[in-house]
Amino acid sequence: MAKKDTYEARTEEILKPIAEANGCEIYDVEYVKEGSDWYLRAYIDKEGGVNIGDCENISRALSDALDREDYIPDAYILEVSSPGLGRTLKKDKHLEKSIGDEVEIKTFRPIDAKKEFTGILKAYDKDTVTIETDENSITLKRADIAVIRLALDF
Secondary structure (H helix, E strand, O other): OOHHHHHHHHHHHHHHHHHHHOOOEEEEEEEEEEOOEEEEEEEEEOOOOOOHHHHHHHHHHHHHHHHHHOOOOOOEEEEEEOOOOOOEOOOHHHHHHOOOOEEEEEEEEEEOOEEEEEEEEEEEOOOEEEEEOOOOEEEEEHHHEEEEEEOOOO
């Protein structure tokens, strides 16, 4: 397992009881390098959405726990936030919760001369994602998908 994956998994283990104690669930954890800085990001969610107080409480508790465990040797910036309205659907659990919602999909390469698709998420499996558009049903290979996110209605 790569160090990134190890750090994310260990952080998720530490974060789980903290999030639950605050009435939240873990949406995602990521450890990424942007420029010269490393970021450890924890995305939390709850029914009705999270607020700044939720983020502050969980951030403080998680920071203390990470200081005790001290398993990441790099200097990093800890961020705790909501995944946002146009959240990226990375994992199967995200797709499962979003069945019936409108999604936007961008592909790595054109498929039928298009790289962007919008429709209602109808189904998924380990290899494909199916959406229903106004015109028809479209099944895309997951290997071809660069990003899936919830569509924003304004």
